[in-house]
Amino acid sequence: MKSKIIEELQSGLKKIVLEYGERLTGSLKNKEIAEYAKSYFKKNGYRVEEQNFSCIDWNEKGVELLFAGKKISAEASYYSPGCKIEAEYVKLSTIDDLEKSFLENKIAVLFGELTAEQIMPKSFAFYNPEHHQKIINLLEKKNPAAIITLVDNDTSVFEDGDFDIPSVYVSKDVGKRIFKSESKIALTIKAERIPSTGSNIIARINENIDKKIVITAHLDTKYGTPGALDNGTGIVILLLLSKLIKPEIIDCCLELLLLNGEDYYSTPGQIKYMEEYLAKDNNIILAINCDGVGLMNSKTAVAKMGLPKENEMIINKLIDQRENFEIIDPWVEGDHMLFKMNNIATVALTSKKIFEMIDNIIHTKEDKIELVDYKIINEVINFLEELIKNYKAKEVNNNEKGENI
Helix, strand or coil: CCCHHHHHHHHHHHHHHHHHCCCCCCCHHHHHHHHHHHHHHHHCCCEEEEEEEEEEEEEEEEEEEEECCEEECCEECECCCCEEEEECEEEECCHHHHHHCCCECCEEEECHHHHCCCECCCCCCCCCCHHHHHHHHHHHHHCECEEEEEECCCCCCEECCCCCCCEEEEEHHHHHHHHCCCCCEEEEEEEEEEEEEEEEEEEEECCCCCCEEEEEEECCCCCCCCCHHHHHHHHHHHHHHHHHCCHHHCCCEEEEEEECCCCCCCCHHHHHHHHHHHCCCCCEEEEEEECCCCECCCCEEEEEECCEHHHHHHHHHHHHCCCCEEECCCCCCCCHHHHHCCCCCEEEEEEHHHHHCCCCCCCCCCCCHHHECHHHHHHHHHHHHHHHHHCCCCCCCHHHECCCC
């Protein structure tokens, strides 16, 4: 017979992935799941804060690209504005090409080094290489009527609601067809940016106690994915913890933090939380991020950063007791970096095989509920229960920290 917790995991994850599904920051589904989480936490006796911020919702209804009288398959770059234009094209493969080009009233077709990687959004605060900034600055200065990017896989090169040049992406095979002729390109993007709001959901117990443990997951998804592993499983872990962890069984404040915007171009929820709490809150003794947990046929991977030695020993013991847990090296992508950057002891939980799936599962329509193992999620919840109960709430001096930063 299935345990009660497994049944609740199944029903909770089905609601998140199948009922809400794609939940872009600022969208109706995103707002609905935030309300659902808020009600769930309150029902379990947690006080809930809703931390609001401005964002945009993006409504996209298709692309029409005509070349030499024939329709060509294309997808709108995420958050692209709409357009309806017909113009000559200019092909560009390097920054040097871009610097020398004249693009006014023309369509820029980008390939080569200009589309080798996703260009970081203008307002992305955590990573923005100089050559990305240079590409954006040159494009805005040259002001093409639109941009077509040639890509190897089904990935948008531009994903930026602050970048106002309409753009689409096509396969390299499509690009080869375009380059065989000098015909004009007719491009229509049916899309609009809609001013909206989003919110972080913060649930707490034992708020009168100074020392705090924060457990986080993100509410939102990328465009076009139901987000089972990224990050439906993280959401359901936090919801179930609110049912299992009561004030009287821990000697610290527990904060269950559903951040909103990890997969949005400017991470507004993360920035909001940092500005309001991390800039002035020195009472967090441990932050734990859950993202990508519960992949079938995969061990649970645990990365540790900046832990005091005594507490690192506690975590190591809990991991040693679990056959399906494994310590891995820290990685820099994810909401745990908010805390690591502020010198807070941090643990990140994911699935060991998740890194193998980034290109073909995560952020795609294939991130489905069928990939999830509920027993693994249950093990993670049990691990977190034990960790919260046993973690030592004491002052942490720099010289007490371990070497695994």
